[in-house]
Every structure is written in structure tokens, then in C-alpha cells.
Amino acid sequence: MRLRPLGSTGLTVSPVGLGLAALGRPAYIDLGRDADLGADRGVEALERRCHQVLDAAFGAGVRYLDAARSYGRAEAFLASWLQARGLDPAEVTVGSKWGYTYVGDWRMDADVHEVKDHSLAALTRQLAESRALLGPHLDLYQVHSATLDSGILEDRSVLDELTRLRDSGVVVGLSSSGPGQADTIRRALELTEAGKAPFASVQATWNLLEPSAGPALAEAGAAGWGVIVKEAVANGRLTPHGQAADALARVAARHAVGVDAVALAAVLANPWVDVVLSGAVTPAQVEDNLAAVQVELDGGELEELATLAEPPERYWQVRSALAWS
Numbered sequence: 003m004r005l006r007p008l009g010s011t012g013l014t015v016s017p018v019g020l021g022l023a024a025l026g027r028p029a030y031i032d033l034g035r036d037a038d039l040g041a042d043r044g045v046e047a048l049e050r051r052c053h054q055v056l057d058a059a060f061g062a063g064v065r066y067l068d069a070a071r072s073y074g075r076a077e078a079f080l081a082s083w084l085q086a087r088g089l090d091p092a093e094v095t096v097g098s099k100w101g102y103t104y105v106g107d108w109r110m111d112a113d114v115h116e117v118k119d120h121s122l123a124a125l126t127r128q129l130a131e132s133r134a135l136l137g138p139h140l141d142l143y144q145v146h147s148a149t150l151d152s153g154i155l156e157d158r159s160v161l162d163e164l165t166r167l168r169d170s171g172v173v174v175g176l177s178s179s180g181p182g183q184a185d186t187i188r189r190a191l192e193l194t195e196a197g198k199a200p201f202a203s204v205q206a207t208w209n210l211l212e213p214s215a216g217p218a219l220a221e222a223g224a225a226g227w228g229v230i231v232k233e234a235v236a237n238g239r240l241t242p243h244g245q246a247a248d249a250l251a252r253v254a255a256r257h258a259v260g261v262d263a264v265a266l267a268a269v270l271a272n273p274w275v276d277v278v279l280s281g282a283v284t285p286a287q288v289e290d291n292l293a294a295v296q297v298e299l300d301g302g303e304l305e306e307l308a309t310l311a312e313p314p315e316r317y318w319q320v321r322s323a324l325a326w327s
């Protein structure tokens with residue numbers, strides 16, 4: 003895979019990155035976990051699996067890795083892998099996030115798996131934790147799921163601390179979720195342009211079912227921000243575990259790849275995207291997802307695929323009803 007810049011951040015990424023949300027903790031919301039992860043969700047088994055998937059991705063050229071404080075032990079698994087493989091910080095770009103705390107106690111049946119807290123105290127604590135694990139590998143630190151109503155974008159003390167972090171050499175970004183993604187991204191752009199916030203990259207959900215953040219992401223790209231797309235296969239809905247729509251299956255058959263590769267290729271067809279995340283949990287899924295890089299969708303196919311979009315409110319309702327398994 004040919005590497006490319008992450009906007010004007012000075013960081014370098016591969017067009018497909020690997021996200022560790024589904025690999026750092028026993029339970030998560032993606033659809034086919036019973037089939038793909040099996041019953042052994044112990045710490046050692048998941049660390050071994052995480053390292054296998056990282057090996058497969060890195061071996062295939064993936065050079066952006068995405069974690070978060072709330073992904074269970076994802077940062078620790080990533081740190082042990084980086085150390086075991088002897089990778090230098092210059093060899094791979096690492097992003098993580100603060101703003102949610104993992105409280106699932108490594109239980110599948112936890113009542114609550116993660117708790118949101120965008121306060122200065124949470125930032126200070128979680129930045130120290132991320133730095134202790136990732137040290138000089140930490141290239142990008144993102145607010146986890148910023149929303150207008152979380153107050154983060156108006157909190158001077160948090161924005162000042164993030165500015166200090168930026169000035170220390172770490173790129174500062176935000177991720178967004180929910181039907182209001184576009185408004186959040188535009189507010190963050192406005193604040194940064196006015197010199198009141200230090201954001202230089204955004205990570206957002208864009209997929210064939212929920213493309214509504216596209217225009218705001220194009221504006222972010224035009225402003226020089228790095229643009230990272232997450233949930234490209236809609237948490238498994240656009241994979242063999244979901245019920246792929248006919249149009250998607252048709253296009254996949256035409257290119258002789260899986261539906262997941264077409265879903266990722268559709269993300270990469272947007273001129274504003276720098277890196278799309280694979281959420282693969284097996285080396286085979288890494289290979290399936292990476293087939294996207296070879297898929298060139300033509301205008302007619304992109305039009306056909308655009309018919310899959312759902313109203314954003316409905317998409318996010320379905321997503322928030324996904325069970326942790």
C-alpha cells in the first residue's frame with residue numbers, strides 16, 4: 003500500500019488502518035463475535051489474537067493503528083506488540099483517544115462497559131495513562147466521540163490543555179459519533195480557524211448506510227485536517243455477517259471480492275479521506291478488508307451503492323441497539 007500524508011499533520015498513514023476497538027476487551031458491539039472470537043476471551047487469548055491481527059495488518063502494509071483508553075487493554079496490547087516487534091516510532095503512526103473510561107471489569111455481562119467523561123481531570127489522567135503505555139509512539143490523541151452537547155468544544159480548560167499537548171508535538175484530533183456528526187465537525191473547524199482550538203484531524207463514521215458526515219468531512223479535508231473514517235462496514239452490517247443489500251452483493255460479485263471490501267472501497271473513493279479503519283478481528287478479515295485497495299468503483303457503481311443510505315436518525319438508533327457480545 004502506498005503511504006500518504008494524514009492531511010497537513012505531518013503524520014504518514016496507509017489508506018487502510020487498523021482499529022483495535024474489537025480486540026482490546028472481551029465484549030463489543032460488532033455482529034459476529036461469537037463466530038469469530040469464540041469462547042476464550044481471557045486476557046492472554048485476546049492479547050495473542052490482537053498481536054496476530056497486528057502482524058497480518060503490518061505485514062500487508064498497514065501503517066496507521068488506532069486505539070483508545072476505553073478499548074479495554076488495547077493500548078497495552080499495542081504497546082507489547084510494538085515492543086515485541088522492535089518497531090521504532092517512525093515505522094508506524096499510532097493514534098489513541100481519551101474521554102471514555104473502560105469499566106467493564108473484563109466481563110461479558112457488565113451492565114456498563116464504558117463511561118464518558120470529557121472533563122479536564124479525565125484528560126489529565128488518561129493522557130498520563132496513554133503516555134505511560136505508548137511513550138514516544140503516541141502520535142495523535144483524539145477526543146473520543148465529541149458532541150456539541152458533551153460541552154467539550156466550549157470547555158476552555160480542556161482546549162487549553164489540548165493546545166499544550168499540541169505544542170509538545172502530539173497531533174490533536176477529535177472523533178465524532180451520532181446523527182449530529184457534521185455539526186460537531188463544523189464547530190470544531192470554526193473554533194480551530196479562530197485560533198481557539200488545536201484540532202488538526204477528525205475521525206468520523208462514514209459508510210454506505212450513513213454517509214451524512216461526508217460534506218463536513220470534505221470541508222475538514224479542504225482545511226488541511228487529517229480525515230480518518232471509522233465503522234466503514236457499519237459494525238458488521240456490511241460484511242458476510244450482515245444481510246448485505248442486493249446492490250452491494252452485485253458490485254462485490256462483479257469485482258470478485260467480499261461485500262466488506264466494497265464497503266471500504268466506497269469510503270476510499272471519497273477524495274477527502276486519508277485513512278479508513280479496518281476493524282478486523284482475524285487475519286482472514288484483514289485480508290478480506292484489504293482487498294478494498296485494489297477495487298476501483300466506477301461512477302455507476304457508486305451511484306448504485308449510494309441508494310443504500312438510511313436516514314441518519316434511523317442508522318444511529320440501530321447502532322445504539324447493538325448488543326455487546
Ligand SMILES: NC(=O)c1ccc[n+]([C@@H]2O[C@H](COP(=O)([O-])OP(=O)(O)OC[C@H]3O[C@@H](n4cnc5c(N)ncnc54)[C@H](OP(=O)(O)O)[C@@H]3O)[C@@H](O)[C@H]2O)c1
Binds near residue numbers: 021
Ligand atoms: N467514537 C469513536 O472514536 C469510534 C467508534 C467506533 C469505532 N472506532 C474506531 O474504528 C474502528 C473500526 O470500527 P468498528 O470495529 O466499531 O466497526 P466496523 O469497522 O464497521 O466493523 C468491524 C467489524 O466488522 C466485522 N468484519 C469486518 N470484516 C469482516 C469480514 N470480512 N467478514 C466478517 N466480518 C467482518 C468484524 O466483526 P465480527 O467478526 O464481530 O463480525 C469487525 O470487528 C475501531 O476499531 C476503532 O478504532 C472509533
